[in-house]
Amino acid sequence: MENCIVKNLALKNKSDPNQQSNEAGFASTKAGDHPRKSMTWDIKARGEPFLWGLGGALVLGILMIVGFVVLIIYNGFLTFFPKPIDRVSLRNGSVVAGELSRSEIYRPGPELLASLSEETRREIADRGGLVRRDLYRTGNFDLYNEDFRWVSDYEIAEISVPTDIFFVERIEWGPFIGTIRSVDLNGKILEGDSLTLSALRDAQRKAANRLASLHDIERNQIGAINHYMEKGRLKIRKEELTHGKESPEYRRALEEFKVESDKLDARYLELSKEATAIKERDAKYTMTLADIGGREKTIKLSEIVRYYPANSLTFPEKIRVYLSRWWEFLTQEPREANAEGGVMPAIFGTFCMTVLMALAVAPFGVMAALYLREYAKQGRLVSLVRICVNNLAGVPSIVYGVFGLGFFAYILGGSIDELFFPERLPTPTFGTGGLLWASLTLALLTVPVVIVATEEALAAVPQSMREGSLACGASKWQTIKYIVLPRAMPGIMTGLILAMARGAGEVAPLMLIGVVKMAPELPIDQFSRISTWTAVSCTSVFIFLTLDSSLGTRKLPSPWFTRPLFSLSP
Numbered sequence: 001m002e003n004c005i006v007k008n009l010a011l012k013n014k015s016d017p018n019q020q021s022n023e024a025g026f027a028s029t030k031a032g033d034h035p036r037k038s039m040t041w042d043i044k045a046r047g048e049p050f051l052w053g054l055g056g057a058l059v060l061g062i063l064m065i066v067g068f069v070v071l072i073i074y075n076g077f078l079t080f081f082p083k084p085i086d087r088v089s090l091r092n093g094s095v096v097a098g099e100l101s102r103s104e105i106y107r108p109g110p111e112l113l114a115s116l117s118e119e120t121r122r123e124i125a126d127r128g129g130l131v132r133r134d135l136y137r138t139g140n141f142d143l144y145n146e147d148f149r150w151v152s153d154y155e156i157a158e159i160s161v162p163t164d165i166f167f168v169e170r171i172e173w174g175p176f177i178g179t180i181r182s183v184d185l186n187g188k189i190l191e192g193d194s195l196t197l198s199a200l201r202d203a204q205r206k207a208a209n210r211l212a213s214l215h216d217i218e219r220n221q222i223g224a225i226n227h228y229m230e231k232g233r234l235k236i237r238k239e240e241l242t243h244g245k246e247s248p249e250y251r252r253a254l255e256e257f258k259v260e261s262d263k264l265d266a267r268y269l270e271l272s273k274e275a276t277a278i279k280e281r282d283a284k285y286t287m288t289l290a291d292i293g294g295r296e297k298t299i300k301l302s303e304i305v306r307y308y309p310a311n312s313l314t315f316p317e318k319i320r321v322y323l324s325r326w327w328e329f330l331t332q333e334p335r336e337a338n339a340e341g342g343v344m345p346a347i348f349g350t351f352c353m354t355v356l357m358a359l360a361v362a363p364f365g366v367m368a369a370l371y372l373r374e375y376a377k378q379g380r381l382v383s384l385v386r387i388c389v390n391n392l393a394g395v396p397s398i399v400y401g402v403f404g405l406g407f408f409a410y411i412l413g414g415s416i417d418e419l420f421f422p423e424r425l426p427t428p429t430f431g432t433g434g435l436l437w438a439s440l441t442l443a444l445l446t447v448p449v450v451i452v453a454t455e456e457a458l459a460a461v462p463q464s465m466r467e468g469s470l471a472c473g474a475s476k477w478q479t480i481k482y483i484v485l486p487r488a489m490p491g492i493m494t495g496l497i498l499a500m501a502r503g504a505g506e507v508a509p510l511m512l513i514g515v516v517k518m519a520p521e522l523p524i525d526q527f528s529r530i531s532t533w534t535a536v537s538c539t540s541v542f543i544f545l546t547l548d549s550s551l552g553t554r555k556l557p558s559p560w561f562t563r564p565l566f567s568l569s570p
Helices: 003-017 017-029 048-077 110-114 118-126 195-241 248-282 317-333 344-375 380-392 397-419 434-459 464-471 478-505 508-513 529-549
Strands: 084-091 093-106 131-137 148-152 156-160 168-170 176-185 186-189 283-291 296-298 304-309
Touching: 093 148, 093 176, 176 195, 176 296, 195 248, 195 283, 195 304, 304 317, 317 344, 344 380, 344 434, 344 478, 380 434, 397 434, 397 508, 434 478, 434 508, 464 478
Parallel strands: none
Antiparallel strands: 084 093, 084 156, 093 131, 131 148, 168 176, 168 304, 176 186, 176 283, 283 296
């Protein structure tokens, strides 16, 4: 029995080398031989430098983005805030008045120093040869031929802030900075104590209404007459091309045009007289302004956009001016060659272009991704197609712009003009750049984004769900419609949103096929109810599709069979 126990212990010690090493280490410890620990630490093996480096890079990137956004917000939101107007008296006896735009430090050159007095040169030398100068927005371009002026600190004798100075924003020639001498209200002169801000505000409001009436007559009513005159001329041209000048159809169209043109000419004379009367009456309401040097300028009240005493505004009045400028910027048309006014036509055009692009790219991109992922047999050809789609996403946008200009505008648009609008030639209708061709060009640009995002969303749906649907008797299309697409819809919408963001931010294609130098009006046809109704319907379809995909509804209300609730045309 004892021999068996000894043999088992011996076998256990042989089979457990860790225990033997522990016992040996314990024995050596008892003997006074302590093990020495390694004092070196391999940092690379643990990954801490890479972790701290990546974290620091991430924090630096976030700080740069936040700083850039704060800089944009600071410079953008304070642009429309009314600033005080300084009256700067110079040492040479002249006076400058304007808003302080910015300041900088510079080192004057030898030629400039040579033209200064000895005392001024000593002052500059005491400051280390550096000079501070301020940029003032002086306005009054029609008097000075410049809007801004630099003033160095050695030129300044005194700076004051007068309370009677006004900042007057005009339709033409930019702002006017000066004082109001008098106001002529059809022979009634307001000056001195009789010139109150309330009376001036009421007169300016009436002048703005007269200007709106004049614009309505000249743009809408006379514009409609010109539209119908051109429509009749094109009808005659079409009959000439179709049947010839000797045909009865041509003579009938010519007689109808003569009758209609007589009515339109009579209406045009009436509107011209009405517009002339408004102009003559409007010319009797004027304001006489004087700049800081005393030079006078008389303008019509209808030419004034807004005015305010820049140095005597309370904080609520400053906020009111600030909000009115933002409202004008977002809702009004541009003026002064896009240097003043608003950007509403550009915003509306970008929105319409983006909606049309989304309506074009969404079905084709989703269908292409469905075919590649669900129907196509995976092989070399499908892999090659995917490679080509991914490469299309890296093609420079200017290439798409050249392609859109050549294919859509010149080839497709030119063919449409020859087939359906020969009477308008050589003036192109579809054979030039426009909103439709720009939208289709951007759809080609962004379709790879939609295809890749949709494929990733479809691949994220588990295969077991497809197999379960097919096992229950559903067809391939039923499985895709009721199982795959609803679960892949968030990823599809994400790809569509990214495509819209990229398309709305592209500039190179629009420079060739969709951009205009000036956008003074909305890109709609105010004389055609069909085109306006179609634009509203397309927008409604896009909104309903977005709501349907996000809320999970199945029944889609169609705006194609009902008139819209509102119309942009008269």
